[in-house]
Amino acid sequence: MPKNKTIIMLSAGHACVDLYQGAVAALVPFLVAERAYTYAAASGIVLAASLLSSVAQPLFGALTDRWALPWLLPVSTLLAGLGIALSGLGDSYPLTLALAAVSGIGIAAYHPESARVARIAAGGSHTAMGWFSLGGNLGFAAAPLLVAAVVAAGGLRLTPLLAVPALAGSVLYLPVLRAPRTSARPSARGASPAGHDDVASFVRLSLAVVCRSIVFVGLSTFIALYVPARTGGGAAAGAAALFVLYLGGAAGTVLGGGLADRWDRVTVVRASYLLSVAAVAGVVFVPGPMIYLFVALACMGLYVPFSLQVTLAQDYLPARVGTAAGVTLGLTVSVGGLTAPLIGAVADAASLQAALASLIAMPALSWLLLRTLREPTGQ
Incomplete structure (x- = not known):
C-alpha cells in the first residue's frame, strides 16, 4: 500500500480503538447518575481499564520485538470494544x-x-507519526459525543451499540495486514535507527510521561463533573468540556509532529510542558466560559509531546522498539489511571477543585525531568 494510504488506514483504526479509552471517562457521569456511584467508585472503573493495560502493554511490546504480530490489530480492536459495549448491562459493580x-x-x-x-509506514517522518496519533485523539474526542448520544437516549442498557466502531476498525485493518513490510520479522524491519540503548534517558522520559499521564487522566475523569460547577451549566456543559479536552489533544498531536520536523523533539516537548503548567492552573481557577479555552490549551500542551515521546523512546531503545512503545504508550500512560481513585478520594474528602489543583505540579515535574535531556544520537 502507498505510505500515505497506510498511515490513513492506521490512523482511522487507531481512532476506533482509542474511542474506547475515551469512553471509560465519558461513562463516569452516567454511572454516577444511574448507579449512584461515589467519585472514588466511579474512578475505580477508570482504574480497572488501566490496571491490566499497565502491566500487559510492555509484555505485548516485548512480544513484538521478537515476532511481527499484525493480526493483533483487528483482534485487539474487537476486544477493546467488547468490554465497553457490555459494561452497561446489569448493575453489578464487580462485573463492570x-x-x-x-x-x-x-x-x-x-x-x-x-x-x-x-x-515502518511513516518512514521516519514525525508528521506522519503525528497523523497516526491524531487518529487516537479523534477517537478520544468522539467518545463523549458517541456515549452521550447512545446512553442519553436510553440509559446504560444501550451500551452494546458502542461495539459498532470496533467492528468497523477491525475491517479497516484487513488491507494493512496484507502489506508485506508489516509482517516482516523483527530482524528485517529496519524501523528504528541502529545504535546502543540509552536506558538512563529512556527512564527520565518515561517518568515525565507518568507525570503527564496523571494530569490527563485526572482531567479526563473529572472535567465533565467540574466544569458544570464552574459555569453553572448542566450535564451538556460537562460533555462539551470533555469534547473540548479531547479535541485540544487532537490539535496538539498534529502541531507536535509539524514542530518536531522543524525543531528537535526534546525542545518541543519541554516547551509544551511549560505551557501545560499555566493552562492547567487556568482550568482549576478561572471561572465561567473562559474555562473552555484553558481546557483546550491544557490538552494541547499535554498532547504536543505525545507522538514525539513514543519515537524518542524508540530511539533511546533502538534494539527494543516494541518494548519502548509498550512502556510509553502503556505502562507510563496507565499509571495515570492508577492515581484516579486517589484524586477521587481527595475530591470526596475536600473538594473537586482541591483535587484538580494538585495536578498543576505534574507538568512542571515533567519539564524538570526533561530539562537536560538530549536528542538521541544520530537524530
Whole structure:
C-alpha cells in the first residue's frame, strides 16, 4: 500500500480503538447518575481499564520485538470494544470492573504493535507519526459525543451499540495486514535507527510521561463533573468540556509532529510542558466560559509531546522498539489511571477543585525531568 494510504488506514483504526479509552471517562457521569456511584467508585472503573493495560502493554511490546504480530490489530480492536459495549448491562459493580479490564487488555494488545507498524509506514517522518496519533485523539474526542448520544437516549442498557466502531476498525485493518513490510520479522524491519540503548534517558522520559499521564487522566475523569460547577451549566456543559479536552489533544498531536520536523523533539516537548503548567492552573481557577479555552490549551500542551515521546523512546531503545512503545504508550500512560481513585478520594474528602489543583505540579515535574535531556544520537 502507498505510505500515505497506510498511515490513513492506521490512523482511522487507531481512532476506533482509542474511542474506547475515551469512553471509560465519558461513562463516569452516567454511572454516577444511574448507579449512584461515589467519585472514588466511579474512578475505580477508570482504574480497572488501566490496571491490566499497565502491566500487559510492555509484555505485548516485548512480544513484538521478537515476532511481527499484525493480526493483533483487528483482534485487539474487537476486544477493546467488547468490554465497553457490555459494561452497561446489569448493575453489578464487580462485573463492570471486569469488563472495563477486558477492554483495557484489548487496548494493551493494540498499541505496541500498531506503533511498530506505524513507525515502518511513516518512514521516519514525525508528521506522519503525528497523523497516526491524531487518529487516537479523534477517537478520544468522539467518545463523549458517541456515549452521550447512545446512553442519553436510553440509559446504560444501550451500551452494546458502542461495539459498532470496533467492528468497523477491525475491517479497516484487513488491507494493512496484507502489506508485506508489516509482517516482516523483527530482524528485517529496519524501523528504528541502529545504535546502543540509552536506558538512563529512556527512564527520565518515561517518568515525565507518568507525570503527564496523571494530569490527563485526572482531567479526563473529572472535567465533565467540574466544569458544570464552574459555569453553572448542566450535564451538556460537562460533555462539551470533555469534547473540548479531547479535541485540544487532537490539535496538539498534529502541531507536535509539524514542530518536531522543524525543531528537535526534546525542545518541543519541554516547551509544551511549560505551557501545560499555566493552562492547567487556568482550568482549576478561572471561572465561567473562559474555562473552555484553558481546557483546550491544557490538552494541547499535554498532547504536543505525545507522538514525539513514543519515537524518542524508540530511539533511546533502538534494539527494543516494541518494548519502548509498550512502556510509553502503556505502562507510563496507565499509571495515570492508577492515581484516579486517589484524586477521587481527595475530591470526596475536600473538594473537586482541591483535587484538580494538585495536578498543576505534574507538568512542571515533567519539564524538570526533561530539562537536560538530549536528542538521541544520530537524530
